[in-house]
Amino acid sequence: MAACGALLLTASCAWTGDGGGGGTEGRLPGAPAGVTAAAGSATSVHVMWNRAPDGTGIAVYEVYRGAVKVREVPGSEHMVDVVGLTPATAYVFTVRARNSEGRSGPRSGRVRATTPAASATDAAPPTRPGSARGEPVGSRSVRLSWGASTDDRGVVSYDIHQGSSKIHSVGGDRTATVVTGLRPGTRYSFSVRARDAADNVSPAGDTVRLTTAPGTDDARATAPTGFRAEARRADGAYYLDLSWIPLRADGVITEYEIHLDGRPATSLQWGGAVPRERASYSFYAGRDAGVAYRVRIRARLPDGTWGGFSAERTAVTKP
Structure with missing residues (x-):
């Protein structure tokens, strides 16, 4: 089994597996991931975040403008329009989750949006898409x-x-x-x-x-594409270098799960700027030569569910 190491500066690594667990009772919700903010008009900003995974008991999301709570939305939703803003003004937004016990978790990372200038004489709407x-x-x-x-x-x-x-x-x-x-x-x-x-x-x-397609499927259409995996030797050890093209979804994809030889090996989560064109990640694979690793990856979608697996690649630690 590979170990976490050699992380990108914007990523954090956490092991997945069977140990630990238990219920969510008494636990604080985690900080919402994938928060974005974009001006919708001169007086509004559209704020989005990734839904928490199923089963975490989120009752409400609280949306803050600076230090002021401006909206609450049900835990089943993951976006809101903040209105009544001032044109040509920069704003900072954060989101935090509150569970069914009334306990609020930490706020998300801060995101910024600037409303455009308004024109009092602009009465003409855009053309129809x-x-x-x-x-x-x-x-x-x-x-x-x-x-x-x-x-x-x-x-x-x-x-x-x-x-x-x-x-x-x-x-x-x-x-x-x-x-x-x-x-x-x-x-x-x-x-x-x-x-x-x-x-x-x-x-x-x-x-x-x-x-939509009936029943359940393997979510293949939501899988990362262009997946590559290569073994690299450095300082007497081997590392697996991965890269892929993220899915463009209605939110930001920040979390991925990596499988080695058909089993979960590690997960990673971006805490800073999320790659949009091609993402890359490297982790420690041990010191043994001649080992063939079968590697694939999948993303947690903004709705909290797992997407499909990428194509499986084989990376060999060559002497």
């Missing part, structure tokens, strides 16, 4: 894309609606997202609206109707 498309990604996710809107002052964000309810928001420079946390074998309707700094909202784009 076009070319909306989508496809199921297994039984619990869908991938959506749309054509860019235009606006005389610039598109600040896109609102994603499920039926009549807004479920997500992305920056105005994005025209695609993956929505997770859906139910298997269920039909959904999605649409997209563009928003500018003055909070003018476009008409809804085309409605995209999709049905």
Whole structure:
């Protein structure tokens, strides 16, 4: 079994396995991971975080602007729009979880967002998003894309609606997202609206109707892609160097689980800037030459469930 070591500066390493455990009674909730904040308009910021894994007993998430608690949302949700803000102003947000016993855990890391300047004379909404498309990604996710809107002052964000309810928001420079946390074998309707700094909202784009795959699946469509694993010798020991392309989801993926020879070996969690294009990680594999390790990796999705496993690679510690 490999041991933790040679971590990236932004990652922390923790062992997984059978020992320890027990219930969650008397334990404080952990700090929410994957917190992001992005301006939705000149007077609003969209704050998101990763849902806690199933079974941790989170009753409420508390959202703070600086030292002030501004919103509470049920534990089943992982995003909120903070409104009534001042244009052209920088804000700092944190989130913390409160369990069913009323005990609050530590706050998340701080995230910053700056609202754009507003124009009192801007009454024209952005154009309607076009070319909306989508496809199921297994039984619990869908991938959506749309054509860019235009606006005389610039598109600040896109609102994603499920039926009549807004479920997500992305920056105005994005025209695609993956929505997770859906139910298997269920039909959904999605649409997209563009928003500018003055909070003018476009008409809804085309409605995209999709049905998730029935039952359970291996979540292959939510697996990291481009996975590579190589053994490296340094200072008389061997290390496994891993790299992969993260899934682009409706949140930030911060946690991964690494399997060696079909069993959980170690997990890692980013505490700083999360790689978006290609992630890499290295850990200690011992001093024995001629050992072949079968390696694969999977991510914890923003909805708290595990995604699919990457392709399995073999790394050999050569003399």
